[in-house]
Amino acid sequence: MRHWPTDRIDLRSDTVTQPTPAMREAMAAAPVGDDVYGEDPTVLALERRVADICGMDAALFLPSGTMANAVAVRTHTRPGDEIILEQEAHIYLYEGGGFAALSGCSVAFVHGDRGRMAPEAVRRAVRKADGSGSHYPDGRLICIENTSNRGGGSCYAIDDLDAIASVGRDTDCALHVDGARLMNATVATGISADRMLRDWDSVAICLSKGLGAPMGSMLVGGADFIARSHRWRKMFGGGMRQVGIVAAAGLHALDHHVERLAEDHARARRIAKALAQHPRGLVDLEGVETNMVYFGVEGWSGQQTLEHLAAHGIDVLTLNEGTCRLVLHLHVTDEDVDHVLSAISAIP
Numbered sequence: 001m002r003h004w005p006t007d008r009i010d011l012r013s014d015t016v017t018q019p020t021p022a023m024r025e026a027m028a029a030a031p032v033g034d035d036v037y038g039e040d041p042t043v044l045a046l047e048r049r050v051a052d053i054c055g056m057d058a059a060l061f062l063p064s065g066t067m068a069n070a071v072a073v074r075t076h077t078r079p080g081d082e083i084i085l086e087q088e089a090h091i092y093l094y095e096g097g098g099f100a101a102l103s104g105c106s107v108a109f110v111h112g113d114r115g116r117m118a119p120e121a122v123r124r125a126v127r128k129a130d131g132s133g134s135h136y137p138d139g140r141l142i143c144i145e146n147t148s149n150r151g152g153g154s155c156y157a158i159d160d161l162d163a164i165a166s167v168g169r170d171t172d173c174a175l176h177v178d179g180a181r182l183m184n185a186t187v188a189t190g191i192s193a194d195r196m197l198r199d200w201d202s203v204a205i206c207l208s209k210g211l212g213a214p215m216g217s218m219l220v221g222g223a224d225f226i227a228r229s230h231r232w233r234k235m236f237g238g239g240m241r242q243v244g245i246v247a248a249a250g251l252h253a254l255d256h257h258v259e260r261l262a263e264d265h266a267r268a269r270r271i272a273k274a275l276a277q278h279p280r281g282l283v284d285l286e287g288v289e290t291n292m293v294y295f296g297v298e299g300w301s302g303q304q305t306l307e308h309l310a311a312h313g314i315d316v317l318t319l320n321e322g323t324c325r326l327v328l329h330l331h332v333t334d335e336d337v338d339h340v341l342s343a344i345s346a347i348p
């Protein structure tokens, strides 16, 4: 449900959500303090809560998912190290090249299946300076994305999470999960976050996507990792002061907006099915596991598809020539989905 006047159904991203009235009330009532001094009780409560959810020692509140990943990469690596990433990973594609500029790392690509890397492919991608006559960089960090954004919101199977973690241990690589949408993965698979992350060193979780908070991400990991990350967060300019006012939105989201992600997933599936049934609809139905649908219309560019939907009051993103993306979130109702289905059936 939306709490502000609009005649648009905005499916461009799950980042477009606005804080609900109840979330705003929780924010207004939050006790705060100076978090750079470690004195904000609401931030401390959020960090403890998320660390417990993940089964890890500690957590750190940061302004964005990009900064959480950047701090994780910086803490896990030294300049000249290499990161193993799926070729369409958000860290590579959409974070301004921070891995290179801020951490001095190179990237070894793995071609994935809907954004997910196979454990053996990860193993093959790890290069070590030792024994290479100084030709190779040191592969030191394996990063996965769960769910995978460019993979259409796909989830890793638990066996693959465990197997990639054991590749990390065998090859002396740290293990980081870009879990911007980890809660979508837990709800879709029924596997708890602490089980998923059992063998992993760190995870970055966004509060400002499907969970509906206005900002904030959590970096979670072992006590030593988080202590070192605290310093990098400060250096990157992410030390914040009375930020409990926003951490309260994150606590509210964890209380009220996690289980409901299943509704977003069901609505994404309804839309994907309608596209699959349309004679010109192009969609990989099996690939629709969470709140995203990547799709196209045969014979139309992405822009033409976008314009058709826009004329019906529906906003989506175009990604490449033929492909659009729509994302379900907190403010999209069943009636909105009915409207999307009629716009799909109006495709000639």
Ligand SMILES: Cc1ncc(COP(=O)(O)O)c(C=O)c1O
Pocket (backbone or CB within 6 Å): 063, 064, 065, 066, 067, 069, 090, 091, 145, 147, 148, 149, 178, 180, 181, 206, 208, 217
């Ligand atoms: C998979 C993934 N990781 C990280 C981020 C970065 O989050 P932020 O926009 O808060 O920097 C995003 C944002 O869309 C994302 O989809």
